[in-house]
C-alpha cells in the first residue's frame with residue numbers, strides 16, 4: 001500500500017500495519033537496536049534482565065515509543081566500546097596515538113565525531129563540536145556571546161514554558177552579569193491561555209517589541225512538551241536582522257528532523273545525544289557555532305580547545321582552534337564519544353536524515369490517524385502537537401482529560417508500552433523511524449484505548465487500580 005510523504009497510509013488492522021512494515025526499506029534497522037523485551041522490563045535483577053527468551057510471549061519486544069526521552073541502545077555500541085576497552089587494556093596510554101581495528105585514536109575521537117555529526121545538523125565540520133552536555137554547552141555559548149555590558153543590549157528572550165534547565169541558564173547568566181532577570185529576561189507565552197503552541201507571527205511580534213535592547217534569543221527547535229517544530233530559518237533570519245544573537249536548543253530536534261544550521265544562518269545551537277541520537281543516558285552533547293563566529297566571542301578556555309599542534313607544548317599559550325572545536329575544554333570521555341560514534345554509524349547506514357524524515361512523516365501521520373479513529377475515546381484526549389507535519393517531528397503529545405494520567409500510565413506499563421508523561425496531563429509518544437514500526441503504533445493505540453477505558457472506570461469508582469507512581473522522568 002503506497003503512501004505519499006506525510007500522508008497516513010489508509011489502514012487500520014494490525015495485519016495492515018505489519019504489511020506496511022514489510023514494505024518499509026528502513027525496517028531492517030530495528031534489529032540493530034536492543035529494544036527491551038516485555039520480560040526484561042519486568043526484571044528486578046541483572047540476571048533476569050540478561051535472559052532473553054524470544055519464544056515466550058514475554059520474550060517479545062516491548063512497544064518502545066520513548067526515543068524522545070532516551071533512545072534504545074544500538075547493538076554496535078557494546079562492540080565499539082569493547083574495542084576501546086581492549087585498546088585501553090592492551091595499549092594503555094598509547095591508545096591516545098595508536099589506532100587498532102580502524103578505530104579513531106583517542107586524540108582524534110572528537111574530530112571523528114564532529115565529521116559524523118555535521119551532516120545530521122547541516123553544518124560544516126568546523127562548525128560543530130562534540131563536547132560536554134547540553135546545559136553546560138548553553139552556558140559556554142552564552143559565556144562567549146552574551147555581553148550585555150559591552151553593547152548595552154541586555155535582554156534575553158526565551159519561552160515561558162522553556163525546559164527548566166534552559167530557564168535556569170538564562171536566569172543565572174543574567175544574574176552572573178549583575179543584572180536583574182525581572183527586567184532582562186523576556187518570556188514568550190502562547191497568545192492565549194487556551195493555546196499551548198507558539199505561532200510564528202506571535203514569536204516575531206514579541207521579538208519586535210523587545211528588539212532594541214535584546215542581546216540574545218534562546219528557543220527550542222522542537223518544544224519538549226507540545227512537540228511543536230518552530231520555524232527555525234524564519235525566526236533566525238528575523239531576529240538576526242534586528243541585531244539579536246540566535247541560539248537554538250536542539251535537544252528534541254537533532255536526529256529527529258532535518259536541520260540546515262549553516263544555511264539558515266543560525267548563530268549557535270546546542271543539543272544532547274541521548275534522545276533521538278540513541279547514544280546512552282547522560283552521554284556527551286554537542287554544539288554548533290556558525291563559521292562567521294569562528295574566532296569571535298569571549299570563549300572560556302581549556303587545553304582541548306587550544307591548537308592541536310601546540311597542545312602538548314605545555315607553554316601556557318592559548319591558541320584557540322578556530323570554530324566550534326575551540327570551545328572544548330577537557331579531553332572527552334572516549335566511552336561517551338564511542339557510543340555516539342557507534343550510533344552515528346547506524347544513522348549513516350540508514351542514509352542519514354532524508355530517508356528517515358520521509359519515513360517519520362508517514363509513521364507519525366499513521367499514529368495520528370489511528371488515534372483520531374479511536375472515536376469511542378476521542379473525547380478523553382486531545383492531540384496538542386500541530387496537525388501540520390511541517391510543524392512537528394516524530395512526537396505526538398496527548399493531553400488527557402483531568403485525572404486520567406496516573407491510571408493510563410499504569411495500564412500502559414502493565415502492557416509493556418513505554419512512553420513518557422508530563423504532569424499534570426500529557427502523554428508523549430514518539431515513533432522514531434530508525435527502530436519503530438507501524439505495528440508499534442498500532443499496538444500503542446490498542447493499549448492506549450484499553451488504558452483510557454480503565455482510567456474512566458477508575459475515576460468513576462467502578463474499578464480499583466493499584467497505581468504506583470511512576471518514577472519521575474528527567475528528560
Ligand SMILES: Cc1ncc(COP(=O)(O)O)c(C=O)c1O
Pocket residue numbers: 133134135136163165166220224249251252272285474475
Ligand atoms: C529541551 C531540553 N533542554 C535541556 C535539557 C537538559 O539537558 P542536559 O541534562 O543534558 O543538560 C533537556 C533534557 O532533556 C531538554 O529536553
